[in-house]
Structure formats: structure tokens, C-alpha cells
Amino acid sequence: MATSHITPVAGVRPEQAPLGSPVPNVPHAISVSLPTFRDNVDYEEAAPRVVNAMVSGYPRFFVSLKVKELVAICEKKYGKPTENSFLWPSRRVAERCRHFVERYYVPTISTDDSTPTPHPPSTGAGSVRIVEFVIHAPTSELKPDGIKQVKVFATFFPKEAYSVAKQFWQHAGDIVSSRQAAFCLRWLALKAEEDSQQQQQKDEATIRMPRGNRHYAAAKPVAQQQQQGLPAVQSQDDEDKPVEEIDGMDSRDYEVYVEERYGRNLDLSFAPKAKVALRRRIAAQVAHHAGSASGWTGDKEYVTEEDVYLYPTGMSAIYNAHRIAMTLFPTRKSICFGFPYTDSLKVLQKFGPGCYFYGHGEEHDIDALEKEVLEKTLGENVKEEDKILAVFCEFPSNPLLKSSNLVRLGQLAEKYGFMIIVDETLGNFVNVRILEFADIVVSSLSKIFSGDSNVMGGSLVLNPQRRFYKGLKEAIGREYEDLMWVEDAIFMERNSRTFQTRIARIDENTEALCDYLLTHPKVKEVYYPKYVTTANYLTHKVEGAGFGGLFSVIFHSAKGSEQFFDALPFYKGPSLGTNFTLACPYTILAHYYELDWAAQFGIDRNLIRVAVGLEDKEVLFQGFNEALDAITDDE
Template identity: 75%
Template sequence: MTTSHITPASGVRPEQAPLGTPVPSVPHAISVSLPTFKDNVDYEEAAPRVVQAMVSGYPRFFVALKVKELIAICEKKFGKPSEACFLWPSRRVAERCRSFLERYYTEGPAVRIVEFTIYAPASEIRPGAPKQVKVFATFFVKEAHGIAKQFWQHAGDIVSSRLATHCLRWLSLKAEEDTAAAAATAAPASIRMPRGNRHYSSSASAATTTTSAKTPAGADLTGAVSSLGLNDKEEDDEDRPVEEAVDGMDNCDYEVYVEERYGRNLDLSFAPKAKVALRRRIASQVAHHVRSNWNGASEYVTEDDVYLYPTGMSAIYNAHRIALTLFPERKSICFGFPYTDSLKVLQKFGPGCYFYGHGEDADIEILEKEILEKTLGEDVKEEDKIVALLCEFPSNPLLKSANLVRLGELADKYGFMIIVDETLGNFVNVRILEYADIVVSSLSKIFSGDSNVMGGSLVLNPQRKFYKGLKAAMETEYEDLMWVEDAIFMERNSRTFQQRIARIDENTEALCEFLKAHPKVKEVYYPKYVTTANYLTHKVEGKAGFGGLFSVIFHAPNGAVQFFDALPFYKGPSLGTNFTLACPYTILAHYYELDWAAQYGIEKNLIRVAVGLEDRDVLLGGFQEALDAITDEQK
């Protein structure tokens, strides 16, 4: 059984995706189907039946197969038998990975970095398009692979699946051209070499590289690159219908055909314009919400204050890293229970952090007395001061909204920055920037919606006192690492984000009202019901809603399992998709620290739901069906 492409506004539910397959069933999907509660538990325990079924996954947790293929080429060409590697989009990122390994894995030999340059084949050279692509391999002993994977997961400055696919395609075409050139040289002049189909050049591979290890260019890589299996016909299919042209293609064929042949993706030379469009779109949305009593509201933030990153976690990691360039000895504060990797970033990069996991108003007074009051005075050491406070608005998965007004007052009084992750609130619903020094967001979520591209953004507040220092740090530290094809897709997907958010807000509120009134439901976590006053303080006037995410727990001991297994919508990691997507969040995010998470109200059997664009009746009917499956109610 295969998944079908989702039409979110349809009255028909999508068929359930098989375990381990992409969600949605498109190239570069960023979620994966884990359709039962046990599948999620077995995924965390690395059960063979789940591991063997996985052909996709969230890119920071599951290294995409195309990225693994490119890694295998690098390891074969540049590595030693005792070594493994990860690939990065820049040398600076590779060096930061090396520093992370040297800090957390001290038993192995020196970590080394290899530069891998892949040149465009002749058939791909055109004005404005990239002529070469560089990736950087950090090599380490195989025993340190788990530590390197932590850097990949936490920092988020990853090589995307589209970048890896592009590199593999170039390697393949270059090998084909070299083979054809060699054959032409050896063939008699009277023999005409067959020409390949101009739309479907065959893709099996070799490489042109430059490397700090001085490995000879053109070494044999053909065995490490699998053929894309594209057609090699004389037929010109300029006018062939899509259905006929794609008949019989495998997944890789279809990807190249749709994205390049039929213009779903633009020419790569359009990428700089796509990135400008993204930055302007974000800046205008943020500026539009500034209160009229702020000076220069219409020019409150410009595209020059917006920075793009390859993932949302990269934006968080780099916000923390940039803040530390101003005050490298100071610790951070994590206020509220955040997404798991956000806390790990504060703990593992830099001097460490203080954690206030409940994130409620009462915790602010405790925070001031326990930590902040000790940071004032002439004799206070630099390492005792605070660099920044990070919080989510609202938080994941309990949807709590922090009192940003009060936290901002403390920041001004005690001299630290405020960094807010507004992914769940999103640009349309909440007004955040005027209360923060830095606002970060995962563009992979509802801003994109299609669940087929990763990205993140960071916005600086020009009216906060640390702005000049942060801006100067950005001038020297920032790298644009969003791959060009990802930027083009992100720009395309996000053109309708305001309209989609409005519909999803309405769907989510109706669904939460339905669930909250149901006798089998113990609690619904949703900004309308949780720390409501704080959310309303920052909610944009007018039709803005409460977002598209909620979490739910049930009275019945086994209610979560029965509900989740019966829920007739897609189930997997991620959120902010145009289609409804659910997961047993605590199992996926905190399986090996369940008792610790429970201290902060994160119950083991919590189900998190990201609501999509489906017809409301379809949503209500599907959730009623799942509720009907709960049979062991607690008396």
C-alpha cells in the first residue's frame, strides 16, 4: 500500500501511510509514518522491525538516504577504515563540529576536515547557476559517531536532502560525460555516438574534487553512487502529457521530472531573489503587527534584520551562539519547558544554563530571587551574569505562554537579552518582536506547510539595546547556508501562509472545543485554555487565532494508545503541516527521561496534534471515531 498525495481541503481522509514511509509521499518529505503507539515506542528502542522499515524521517534525527549516499562516497574516497564522517554546508560548521567532538569525545585521535568540491557537468553550466558546490566532511573515529550525530541534531546546520541529491546528480552526469568523452575519443570517426534524451540524462556517477587530504581528483566513485535510472531515449517528449511521461518512473525519476521538467521548482539562478522575497515577507509580517506607539512602526524591522537558516533549530542554535559572542562567559536561562533540542543547545554549547521548566508567572519571581538579584553589583563576576533568556511562545507541548512583558522588564533591569521562539504562535497570530532582542522561527512548520523543505529564520529587534552588538556580530559570523533549491521551495510554499493559518486556527479551535467537552478527555492544552492572559497580551488584534497545535490526555489508563491507534489521520513527527499530523510527543521526545519530564507536567501518554486544512466535518468525524475506540475508561 502506498500513500496518496494530500488534498488538505478535501472531504476524503488520506489513507494511512505504512510504517517508515515518508509523510507526505513526496520527495524530501520531512516527516515519517509511525502509525501506532507501539511503533513509536519501538522506534525509540530501535526495534529491528521499525529500523528496517525506515526510509524517511525528520532530517535532524534521521539522516536522509541521499545524504547517507553522499556520506558513503566521501568515506570511501577520503576516509580510513576506522573512520566515519558527517557532511556540512560550510567549513565553519565543520570546524564547530570538530570542536564539539573534541569537547565531548576525548578518547580518539584528532578530528580532521576534508573539503569536497563538486563541479557542474557541462550540461548544467548556464548563466546565474552555481558552477560548483562544496561540502565539508568532518572525519572522526567510528566510536564517536553518536557524539557527531548530536551536533547534527542540536545545531541543525545540516546538509539538506535536496543539496545531497543535487551533488549526486552532478557526480552522476559528470561521470556520464567523462565516459562519453572517452568513448568518443576511442571510437572511429565514422561512428556517431547516440545522444541521450535531453530531458532525462542518465544519472550514474563519478566526481571531481578538491580536498585538504590531496586525494587525486577523478578517483573511482562509480561503485558508491547508485543509478537514478532515468530514461535514455531519442524521443522528444516536449508535448507529452504528464501522466504518460511519468508512467513507470521510480521515485528519483519523478523528483527530477516534476521539479525540473514541469517547473514546480524554478531555475537555481532565481534562488537569490527567492531568499530576498522570504526575508521581505517575514519582515513585512513582523512590522505590520508593531503597535502604533512604537517609533517608526512601518520601518520597525527591514529585510536586513532577517536572517535565513537551513533549519529552525539552526536559527535557535545560532541565536544562542551569536549572543555568546558578546558575552562568552555568561550562562543562559531556559524559561518554560521547551522543545527538547532547544534546551540541549543551551546546556551543551557555552557555559551552561539555568532551567525553569514550568514557565509560569510565579516562576518569574523565583527566578529573580534565585539568580538575577545576584548578578547586580560592581564585584559580580562575568560568569555569574546572564547572557540571554530563551523561551517559546507558546511552549511545546503544553502550549504555555510566558509573561514576556515582565520578562522584558527583568531583562532591562539586569542586562540580558530575550530570545523567543515563536514557531507555535507564528507571525500571523502573535506580536512578539517588540518584546525580544531576537525572534527565531522554524519555517519548516506552518510557514511552509507542505512538509517538504526545512528552514529557519532569525529576526533582530532594531530598538533593543543589544542590537548594535548583535548586528556587528552577524556581519562577521553569519553564513547563508540555506540551499538554493530549498529556498525556492520555501518561497513558493509560503506565499499562502496567512490564508492557511487562518483556516487552521479556525479548525483547531473548533476541534479543541469539541474535545474539551468530551467526557473521555481529561485535559486539552491549548493557548485559549492555558496561561490565557499572557497569550492574549500578545495576540494580534482582529481575526488572529490561537494557533494550530494542541495536546490532549485522557482519563482512561490506556486511552492514549487506543485513541492514537484509531485516529484516521497521518501520524509522525513534526507539526505545522497542511494536513493533520499527530504523535505521542513525550514518547518521541523524552522516552529515556520520562520521570524528569513528568516533573514539569509532561505526561507519558500525552498526544500532540497539529491540525491541518481538512474540512471541519472530516476532522470532527475522525476524532469522534478515535474517541469511540477508547473502551477502558477509568471509573
């Protein structure tokens, strides 16, 4: 049986995964195979042939089968026929979902993912409720230092409001992971088995002692028990066997069993230490770059683990960065600078008072935002709601790999009194030094920090040297909840031990491949930090580091893009930052219902985004040449 550890073998590339199957083929994979351009279009249009084939998907877009199973149990136990629900890891998150649904849901609301129009809370009031679902540890799982119970919280709402609640799931990212759901399901199954055994023992006692005298009672043979409809009692021989020799392996999840049995993962009781290790790992990487680059000579470290916070997804880190910043200035709008990952913009638009969007993210946009927005925030009579909360940007951006001028934005932040919040997922901790220029740096740990594409996570780092640090630190002290599931933390800690060496190899592979594609006659454009807004990237590039593992490419025709993508002999699906090469027609997946809008900012409909993995260069070049050779319409 496959495990979660993926190590590309030199000279070997993976077989193409069937439509709808997990990528990679492991439990809790966070991508799904969409191997042809048409598959991606049909996925967006919800074609039955694609939807019915999917057994996996990116966790914030596709509710995993394990989570769906747990939701079904909760709805059967607590729900009404007219209701659906989503599960959340805390009551606070469930409450935020309720407020979102009550704000945006009305019976005639559209079911697409366009930005909804806010409505008074009264339109949904009384129709959304929260239920606490407690799963107690079965007797076999009780340990002195173990988990005694798991709580999840269900937000119930009218079935017609499902699409609105799904937006909260997708945008906020504070989700119940597939591992947490699987854990709860296993406990529920074990508890049901224990209850059944206890009932069986009572029934047997009644059979054995009809007159209350146990000396005259005898256990019935297994066959006789089954004939009378009673479950068979496990034999003493089976009880003496090692766990792994019993069918079902004690009902444990196979993957968890293998990881713990062979020492690759720690027991769950070590999860708190795994989280400390993660925070220290991030702090050490970020602090090294920030402190050395800024000439920091203070008595304390530039940043420590106490300024690093973990979240269940990267999107959760972004959403909570915005939410925490708003606790300081709740009426202020933000600025989204540069074309961002789709949900980042949705968070700024749908939560709070809104935002200004400068989608090109270039120098002329800085001139425009200062003239059009910032200059109006100075003066004695300026209202609080007219001031700016923060500039949000990515470094570099997705999918055009543009790098913002953080130096100049930082100067404006000092002048006009707003925060800088940067998502450095694509740049990553190893390649770029960002923290010294930002109040908050967020990252999706699901990507190259993990690499194995089998666990979700996010991080948020506060900069102690910035003017808003004290207020942010106090706010996060009140608001922060550690919602990263314990098993996810253990997998993330294990996966990330090698992130520095993996990134170095991927950087080298990607740069060589992009240099080759840039001069190929069938390629129209390559978007990569080495060629796009290069000066801005070099300003923050760590000495000796690379340009990252992600690039985008367009061809001379739509047909050429489709031919290239269909022939590319690597995994194809959503996500990035994987140890294996992964491609997708990004604009189709992220902006299918707003293609004309995206085109305004240079996002070509037929753009192909590629995350390069650890394969040998020879394997990469061979595969890409095969795809290029398949292009017959390149004009």
C-alpha cells in the first residue's frame, strides 16, 4: 500500500493519474488529477463525467469524502430535513460562519461565486444555528497523556444557503481537515463497536443466567450465536495476536499505523512539540534573513517563535491576518496590490468594509493609489473610515510572478499610517527576505514547505520592529486559536525537515527549464521572477538563493496551449509547491466565470501554470519536449 512519502526517482516520472483520482495517490492528498484541458473546463462547468469521477480535490474547494461522511452523521443526529451544515474546528469559527450566512443569504441569492451583496442580518436571522458535536474517546484509545475527546461545531442553515456557507469554507480556510474527520470517524466506529460488545455481554448474561445462577450458564458456540442474530465474540486466540495480524488492524487508519509503527512520525501526544518545532523552524529562517539584511543589532532576536502562529490552511492565515488587523481599525478599507490568488481578494471584498484593487501591481499603480486614495487620508478633517488599514500583496504574485516594490510601498506605509501584509508563499522563506518590509508575513505551508502534497497548513509571522506590532500582538493574543489538527502538525513537521535542500534543487531545475522555454519558438511568453519585475525581486532575493519553483507559460494559440497541456507527461491538477512537477490551466480553474475581468490584468485565458518538482533535469526536459512537439497549431 502506498504511503504519504513521495521521493521522485531519478530518471523516472510518474504515470498519469486517472481523472478524479488523488494527486499523489496517497491518503489525504490535497490535489486531484484533471489530466486534460477539457477536463478542467468540464470541472468548472460541473459536468457529471468529471464530478462523478472525483474522489479527491483541493480541500477548500472539494469537501473531502471523510469530512462529508462526518457531516452526514452530524446532520442525521442533529439536523432537520430542510437543513445542511458545515463542520468547523471551534465554536468561534462556527459563529463567524453564521454571521457570514446571515449577512449574505437571502432566498433569491445567486448560487455562483460572484461577490454577493450584503443584506441586513435580519434577512437570515433565526434560520442559522450552531450545534456542538462531541466525540468521546473509546476505552481502547484512552491514554494518560492522550486526547480524551474531540469537539467539532456544526453550523446548520437552510439548504438554499449552502452556496453561501461554502464561500465561507473556501475563503476563510478554518476548516476541519480530512485527517481530523478520519480520526473522529474511527473513534465513532470504535465507540459503536464497544457499545455493541457491551450490549452483547448483557444479552449473553441474560442467556447464561436466566434464573440468576451463573453456575448453570454456558457460552453458546459462535455459530449458534450468529443463528440467533447475536454478534460473534472474538476468540482468545485473536486477542493474543499482535495488532497488525488482526483483520482491520484494530480499525486504525493504515497510514497512521505505518507512520507510527516504523518511526517516521511521532505519536499524537508529541503534537505540541511538533508545533513548537514548526514555529522555531519558521522563525529561524525568517529571522536569519531579516536580521542580517537590516543590520539588526538589538539585544533580542529580530523575531522568535513567539511571533509565529500556525493555522489549518494558508488561506486561514491570510483571512486571520485581515481579521486581526481589522480589530485595530474596523472601519478602514484595505488595498489589494497586484493580481492575487483569487480567495485573497475575496476575503478583502467580503469581510469588513471592502478594498481598493490595483490589479497590475506595477510602478504606475503605486502612483495612482497614492494620488487617488492615500493623499485623501491626510488632514485634520479626515474620517476614520476614509483611512487605509493595510496594503495586501503577494511576493511574487500568482500567476504572473510579478514582485511588488515593497520598498516604495513601505515608505508610503510610514507616511500614511497603514500596515503592509505580504503573502510570500511563492517566494518562500528560503529565497526571499520579506519580513523587514512588512508588519505581517503569511505563507501557505501546504506548498513547498511541506512538499508532499498530503497536508494543509499556514503560518503568520509578526514583525516586532514595526509600529503596529504592540496592537497586533495584543489583538492576536485575544483572537488566536490553535486550530491546526494534531496529526496534520505531525505530518507537516516531518515533511518540512528537508525544505531547504528541496527548494535549492527545485530552484535549479526551474531556472534551467525556464531559460530553455524562453527561447523556444513555440512559446510566446514565460512568466518567472527572473524575467518579470526583476529589479524588485532581486532587491529581496537572498544571496545564493533562486527564483522559486513556479512559472507560467502561454503559447501562440489556444489550440497550442491545449495540445501542450494534454501531452505534458506529468501530474496535472490544482495546487503548487509539490515535490513532483504539477501543472494546471490556472485561469480556467481560478477565474472561469470572470475570464474577461482577469484578462484586463494580463491573465491570459489559456495560461498554463507549472510547479516544478524534484525530478532530474533530463526527465523534465524530455517531458516538456514531448509536450512541445505535440503542438501543431503554434500561430
